[in-house]
Amino acid sequence: MKRYAVSALLYLAAAFAAAATLISFLAIIADIMIKGLPEISLKLFSPVYDGENFSMLPACINTVFMVAFVMALSLPAALFAAIYLSEYSESETICRLIKSAVQTLASLPSIIYGIFGYLCFTVRMKMGFSFISGALTMSLMVLPIMIVSTQSALASVSNQIREGGCALGATKAIVALKLLVPAAKRGIISGAILSAGKVVGETAALIYTLGSSAEMISGLFSSGRTIAVHIYAMCCEGLYVDRAYAASAVIIIIVVVINALANFAALKSREERW
């Protein structure tokens, strides 16, 4: 009887937690969509921002560039760092040290990266408030996440594959690049999606590096703002909460699209196998 009561209680608690999560998730989405979608108008997507249309098109485009550029910088770097950690490093201690450093970095609040990026890229390296200092800062921020996820994806590839490649006379590098990376592709992609999401959602690390100019960026050294920064700016100014909602609705749509695309890519590459 008592066992039954305990398990019923556990069941209730689990069901409650699941329901609470789902409901709060749906509530947030519904709130933003209900308040945001009606505010979306063509005016919000004018090619040029001005004090009247509050266009977020430049911010949208900046966001896309930012995500693409950060991925282009950090994906290869993370890949090679992870390959080193999982396949090459001989010393257990050094490997563990690097891993725990990387894990610590992954859990730092983003404002720390913002301050570092500001002092290092914006001020010290005289890049000013610019796309490049924002992108470098964001790359630093997502690198640890990508390294950890890529490394664990590589480590979970079966040893039989490593030995199979080696037994044919393949060098370590070929085994890693031609066999392990393709086998770990799904894990690597999901780490990249997580990172792309972080870039889309980031404000603190960007305000002091990328800046918050409302124009579309015109080059590596021009300032701009991503949608998240745009929302933050709208809210800060206090008067434009409705526009912030509209932009929030758009950002959610962007995130959903990024996820769908990445899932589609993963699915597609699986189907190719036939």
Add this chain to the structure above:
Amino acid sequence: MVNEKICIQNLSVRYGDVNILKDISTFFKENSITALIGSSGCGKSTLLRTINRLTDLDGNCAVEGKILLDKKDIFRDIGANELRKRVGMVFQKPNPFDMSIYDNIAFGPRIHGIKSKIDLDEIAENTLRSAALWDEVKDYLKKNALKLSGGQQQRLCIARALAVKPEVLLMDEATSALDPTSAAKIEEVMLELKQRCTIIAVTHSMAQAIRISDKTVFLANGMIIEEADTAKLFTSPQEAKTKQFIKSALG
């Protein structure tokens, strides 16, 4: 005089502090099949993996003694990758790569510099024929290898190993995960391959050892207890341990 393709001299292998192989000396004749038998954990796989230096992958593993391939020391005179190209291996569990049948076979030749489509096509056909798989897959070369049955996968792994033209083929219980029909096919393939390869095969099946091997080496506890022509070893074993093992294994 017999041609000793591989000659092992006073080989000892340790994992950490544990001696797995203890002062082993033997040789493997060219164009013959040698069966390695012995109870589980006696070091058969370890011996095979030392011959193509897969033991190098484990930082914990220490090797002493000499192994000669065509009179050359595999630890000093031959690079590990060069060695593994010449000494192929088929594992107990089929381990095809997650790519097409064709790419699986082309993998080895490609990394060793063969790029031409014509050459690769020819290698694919020849090795698949040698591995008795061609007729089953010739129309599906672009199909993913993981979609094949276990027996087909293992024959693909043999074809993949053959694609780099190995002089020696190490087979670690290559048929133990397969149904009898697939196993019989692979045994036929091995007998055929003997013409161009030296084969060293670990097996738990005494019947298989008797069917296919020319010589049998019996290991126990990391040491060679007895080795002889297969017929001789199974009909008139000299050592008490061998007698006992064969008796219990034939059950």
